[in-house]
Amino acid sequence: MIDKTVAPLMSLSSVIRESLQFALKQDEGTNKTKHTGKWKSDWMQTVNGIKGMHKQRRANNKWLALADIYGTYRNELHHRGYYDYADMLLEVIVQLEQNADLRSDIQERFNYVLVDEFQDSNAAQLRLAHLIADHHTANNRPNIMAVGDDDQSIYGFNGAELNNMLHFNRTYDNVQTIVLTENYRSTQAILDSAETIIDHCEDRLVHRLDTISKQLTAKNNNVPPGTISHLVFKDPDHQLNSVAKRVGRLFAENTGSVAVLARSHDSLVALASILNNHNVPIRYERDQNILELDIVQQIIELSRVLNGINTGDVDGVNLALSRTLAHPMWGLDAELIWRIARDNRSHGDWLTSLTKYTETTDIKPWLSWLAEYAQREHFFATLEHLVGIRTSEDGFRSPIYRYFIGEGGSPKLESLRSLSALRLIRSHVYEFTHERRSQLDDFLQLADTLAANNITLSDQSVFVSGERAVELLSVHKAKGLEFDAVFIIDCQDDDWKPRTSKNKPPANLPLQPPLETMDDYARLMYVASTRAKSNLYLTSYDHNRAGEDTLATPLIASISTEHIGLEGAPESILILEEALRWPRLTVTKEKLLLTEQLESFTLNATNLINFLDVSGGGPQLFLERNLLKLPTGKSTYMSHGTAMHAALERAQKLVNRDAFGLDVIKAEYQRSLEREHLPINEELLQLEEGYKALDRLFSTHNYQLLKGSAPERSLSDITVGDATISGKLDRIDFLDDTTIRIVDYKTGKPLTSFETKDKTKEIKAWKYKLQLTLYALLAHNSTTLKQYTAVIGQMAFIEANAQKEITLEYRPTPEDIERLAQVINAVWLKVKNYDLPDTSHYEPTLAGIMQFERDLIADAV
Numbered sequence: 077m078i079d080k081t082v083a084p085l086m087s088l089s090s091v092i093r094e095s096l097q098f099a100l101k102q103d104e105g106t107n108k109t110k111h112t113g114k115w116k117s118d119w120m121q122t123v124n125g126i127k128g129m130h131k132q133r134r135a136n137n138k139w140l141a142l143a144d145i146y147g148t149y150r151n152e153l154h155h156r157g158y159y160d161y162a163d164m165l166l167e168v169i170v171q172l173e174q175n176a177d178l179r180s181d182i183q184e185r186f187n188y189v190l191v192d193e194f195q196d197s198n199a200a201q202l203r204l205a206h207l208i209a210d211h212h213t214a215n216n217r218p219n220i221m222a223v224g225d226d227d228q229s230i231y232g233f234n235g236a237e238l239n240n241m242l243h244f245n246r247t248y249d250n251v252q253t254i255v256l257t258e259n260y261r262s263t264q265a266i267l268d269s270a271e272t273i274i275d276h277c278e279d280r281l282v283h284r285l286d287t288i289s290k291q292l293t294a295k296n297n298n299v300p301p302g303t304i305s306h307l308v309f310k311d312p313d314h315q316l317n318s319v320a321k322r323v324g325r326l327f328a329e330n331t332g333s334v335a336v337l338a339r340s341h342d343s344l345v346a347l348a349s350i351l352n353n354h355n356v357p358i359r360y361e362r363d364q365n366i367l368e369l370d371i372v373q374q375i376i377e378l379s380r381v382l383n384g385i386n387t388g389d390v391d392g393v394n395l396a397l398s399r400t401l402a403h404p405m406w407g408l409d410a411e412l413i414w415r416i417a418r419d420n421r422s423h424g425d426w427l428t429s430l431t432k433y434t435e436t437t438d439i440k441p442w443l444s445w446l447a448e449y450a451q452r453e454h455f456f457a458t459l460e461h462l463v464g465i466r467t468s469e470d471g472f473r474s475p476i477y478r479y480f481i482g483e484g485g486s487p488k489l490e491s492l493r494s495l496s497a498l499r500l501i502r503s504h505v506y507e508f509t510h511e512r513r514s515q516l517d518d519f520l521q522l523a524d525t526l527a528a529n530n531i532t533l534s535d536q537s538v539f540v541s542g543e544r545a546v547e548l549l550s551v552h553k554a555k556g557l558e559f560d561a562v563f564i565i566d567c568q569d570d571d572w573k574p575r576t577s578k579n580k581p582p583a584n585l586p587l588q589p590p591l592e593t594m595d596d597y598a599r600l601m602y603v604a605s606t607r608a609k610s611n612l613y614l615t616s617y618d619h620n621r622a623g624e625d626t627l628a629t630p631l632i633a634s635i636s637t638e639h640i641g642l643e644g645a646p647e648s649i650l651i652l653e654e655a656l657r658w659p660r661l662t663v664t665k666e667k668l669l670l671t672e673q674l675e676s677f678t679l680n681a682t683n684l685i686n687f688l689d690v691s692g693g694g695p696q697l698f699l700e701r702n703l704l705k706l707p708t709g710k711s712t713y714m715s716h717g718t719a720m721h722a723a724l725e726r727a728q729k730l731v732n733r734d735a736f737g738l739d740v741i742k743a744e745y746q747r748s749l750e751r752e753h754l755p756i757n758e759e760l761l762q763l764e765e766g767y768k769a770l771d772r773l774f775s776t777h778n779y780q781l782l783k784g785s786a787p788e789r790s791l792s793d794i795t796v797g798d799a800t801i802s803g804k805l806d807r808i809d810f811l812d813d814t815t816i817r818i819v820d821y822k823t824g825k826p827l828t829s830f831e832t833k834d835k836t837k838e839i840k841a842w843k844y845k846l847q848l849t850l851y852a853l854l855a856h857n858s859t860t861l862k863q864y865t866a867v868i869g870q871m872a873f874i875e876a877n878a879q880k881e882i883t884l885e886y887r888p889t890p891e892d893i894e895r896l897a898q899v900i901n902a903v904w905l906k907v908k909n910y911d912l913p914d915t916s917h918y919e920p921t922l923a924g925i926m927q928f929e930r931d932l933i934a935d936a937v
Contacts, residue, residue: 086243088132091584092119098284135582165200172207183211187219194224195241196231202240206247216249226281227274227290230552230600241281253285257292261558263610264294269304270605272634277598302560302610306567306637308628309617316343318640319563319615320350323546326611327356332560335547337604343566344548357545361553365532366497367523371480374400375501376523378443378462378474379516381427385447389753390425395707397426401436402659405479408435410659414669414704421673421705442472455514456502463498504533524755551604561611564604568616572597572629601631623917667910673703677907678792678800679900681847687903688846690928691839691920695912703907715752716762717823720874721806722748723770724821728787728807736781738774742767769823769875777879785809791854791861796897799904803854806872808861815866817885818851820844826873826881838922844871849888849896856893895933902932913937 086094099115121130153160159167172179189209191197197205209218226241245251259267271292274280282288309315319336326334338344348360366372377400384393400406402413412435419429427443430436445468450458460466464477480494505514508522526533547559574592591597605612614635616628660666667674683702687695700706723745730736745766749759773779785807792802809817822844830841848869855861871884888896906912918924931937 086584088582088584095119095583098279102278102283132582135580139581139585162200165204169200169204169207172204179207180211182208189218189220191220191222192224194222194244195226195229196224197240199240202243216247218248220248227277227599228555228603228606230555230596230603242284245285253287255288255290257290258295259292260296261299261609262294262296262606263299263301265301265304266606266608266610266612267292267294269612269635270602273605273631274598274602276631277595277602279595299609302608302612304612304635306614306616306628306632306635308637308639309615310640311617311619312343312566312621314640315565315615315617316347316350319565319613320347320354320356322613323351323563324354324356326561327546332609333547333558334561334563335549335554335557335559335607336563336565337549337551337554337607338565339551339571339600340566341550344550347565348548351546351548357540357543358548359540359545360548365534366500367526367533369494369497371476371494372497372501374403374405374476374480375459375462376520378476379520381443382447382450382458382516383520385427385444386451387753391707392753394420394424394426397430398707401426405475406439407475410661411665411669412436413659414661414666417704417706418669418673420707424707426707438470438472441470442468442474445469450516455505455516455519458516459498459501459519500533521755524758528758551600554607555603558607558609560609561613562604562608563613563615564601565615567601567614567629567632568620569627569629572601572631597629598631601629624919663910670703670910674908674910677703678802679904679907680802680804681850684850684900684903685843685846687907688899688925688929689839689843690915690918690924691922694915694918694928695906696915698907699912712754712758712762713823715749715754716766718752719745719748719766720769720823721821723766724806724874725787727774728781728785731781731783732785734783738770741774742770745770772877773874773882777876777882779874779882781807782809791858794854794857796853796857797901797904799900801850801854801900803851805851805854810864811868814864815868816855816861816864817868817870818848818855819870819872820847820851822871822873823875824873826876827871827884828881830884830886835921839925842922842925844884845886845888845892846896848886849892850900852888853893853896853900898933899929902935906932 099111102111209220380396464474687698726744807819852867
């Protein structure tokens with residue numbers, strides 16, 4: 077019944093039957109059961125000795141719950157008088173199905189229905205076409221014509237799927253199929269190469285329907301013979317620079333249109349910058365998230381400064397100022413930035429310190445004045461001051477306008493994008509505030525809400541730097557277009573293969589994410605390659621930017637390969653989206669500025685891990701976080717961790733006085749969270765989650781704190797060899813006269829073992845072991861704790877869902893402690909000499925960290 081009432085959707089039984097028939101057909105004549113065996117494992121699993129469709133049942137339960145959420149969403153949406161994009165189609169279908177007179181009127185109004193790009197249609201669109209065409213007098217043979225190519229079905233994110241094309245034959249009687257095999261765009265060589273690519277696709281109509289053959293023949297004799305080649309470069313930067321040179325030469329020869337296609341916009345942005353700098357005209361269109369644009373990031377940071385001034389959030393002001401002052405728009409000398417950072421290492425006040433230096437003395441008065449101005453004026457007026465369209469009462473003008481937009485001269489790529497972003501900011505803030513007077517808080521709330529929910533503010537503006545230009549396009553954007561020469565860049569295996577999805581929908585519900593199977597990628601590469609008339613260049617590289625080996629996608633394995641050597645001196649790549657790093661000075665100047673910090677330096681668990689962890693930045697991160705102590709942003713999760721530690725410290729003190737009370741502990745959590753300056757909506761949500769976590773820990777799991785334990789014990793000025801170490805211990809349990817247990821509280825998902833082969837967890841396990849070993853080293857060398865000869869380390873995962881997962885213990889061996897002492901002294905020597913090694917050549921893995929440790933001990937780095 078489902079197959080009829082909600083066609084082209086199918087019942088689960090129909091999907092099972094058809095998929096089995098297709099698997100049998102694929103294995104027919106091979107004397108193997110490869111496809112039928114896979115079909116069986118996909119559909120049937122054994123759980124607790126019982127065979128059944130367990131995966132499908134789990135998927136059904138999840139999606140049934142989601143259906144309830146979607147129903148609630150639609151009811152609320154319609155209650156408020158709104159319709160989303162999907163409603164525009166679905167409501168028409170509902171009315172046509174439920175209103176026979178309306179359906180008859182529409183059917184009689186349109187005698188013929190043509191569906192173009194049929195492979196890109198989804199179930200709802202096909203249902204609508206059927207309702208319009210299927211007049212009862214047609215006797216299941218309506219005048220409907222569908223034109224499409226299943227090999228070019230690349231819009232899975234819109235619900236397009238192969239089943240729609242198969243449904244056409246199921247639905248209508250005596251369907252006439254016409255296969256168009258004559259191609260008037262490309263050379264035969266291009267068509268043959270494209271055929272080797274699409275042959276990687278298992279599920280095609282040619283495999284489903286015996287009546288179809290799709291051997292394409294070139295019919296345009298006016299297309300000159302061209303070149304087809306797979307060019308392999310040393311690394312991504314070498315690839316982009318070389319492709320830019322080749323594109324520039326082709327364009328200068330004026331031999332026809334040129335396009336560069338890629339799956340990712342990151343490489344296209346980089347290439348746009350290189351070509352623009354080489355005066356090669358380009359046309360580049362991108363759905364850019366304006367919140368990621370450099371100008372918008374600077375507007376947000378300055379807005380946070382103003383908001384922090386008005387709310388008294390000194391930490392927030394420090395963080396935002398440290399981020400914006402390092403930007404070149406201010407024109408500040410790098411050494412000056414270092415001096416400001418050094419002045420504010422401990423309990424800093426970046427805003428006040430600006431008055432100490434001639435170059436920054438005007439900035440604080442402007443920010444203070446604008447903060448007060450923002451409280452009484454409309455956000456759009458404040459925005460004009462932030463951007464520099466208006467000047468302050470004292471004549472100060474924001475550097476944003478001069479740097480990003482410029483005064484006079486021809487518009488450049490960045491200035492056009494900046495102007496477009498400002499226009500969109502105004503319109504979105506206006507919509508966000510529902511037409512009431514918009515304030516600075518509204519803009520920040522909008523930006524934070526969008527970022528927290530991974531929602532983009534899309535700008536579809538087009539940059540064109542010449543009447544005749546090289547086209548830079550994503551593969552999806554290139555569909556339907558054609559060019560004399562096409563470059564497909566970044567043809568790496570990692571970029572052209574599917575990722576595993578954990579939440580697949582039921583098999584008869586066509587809601588699979590796009591690019592879910594290798595077939596999807598084969599179709600995408602097929603579409604990309606068939607954009608070329610005669611010249612096709614596919615490019616890849618041998619090593620990624622981390623120096624790791626990387627392979628080209630097997631989809632292009634049959635295409636002739638040419639390895640390209642380094643062509644001249646390497647060029648710098650000016651990437652428009654490049655993240656700004658903290659400016660570096662000469663080693664001598666940096667060491668001189670940090671003399672006081674280096675003399676008083678002491679190692680603790682955090683700065684030691686930062687130095688050693690090459691996967692997270694290593695010595696560079698150590699410099700910024702632990703020597704300069706640049707302000708860092710605190711996420712809601714980090715604020716929650718701070719509040720949890722405060723609550724547990726309070727809990728231990730209450731236990732020691734026999735006065736434990738969960739309400740008092742929750743109140744401490746709330747007080748600590750309020751000091752974190754979270755947005756009010758985030759604070760309320762986090763407060764509720766924090767209460768639940770404390771209830772679960774103490775009531776559900778009955779977590780016990782020992783009376784007499786010491787909370788938040790600091791150990792400092794401990795000497796190990798030449799090094800001085802320190803640490804703050806969350807809790808010390810005194811188990812007997814010789815044994816203590818040092819407990820470290822952790823929020824988040826628990827670690828179940830220190831020995832793991834899970835690549836996503838092994839660095840976390842290393843950090844935890846190092847931390848507990850360091851605590852043991854501190855205890856053994858402390859005058860107050862050295863009498864305790866046995867030290868047990870314990871991680872307490874206070875948000876664990878199961879009681880058995882709360883604690884994970886580790887007793888460091890003498891060998892562990894001795895090796896850590898060697899590492900500490902090696903790091904100590906590096907820090908004291910201000911010798912911060914470059915660790916970019918180490919793998920960003922646990923193996924890379926361990927190699928770095930060995931090299932430090934051996935003084936080989």
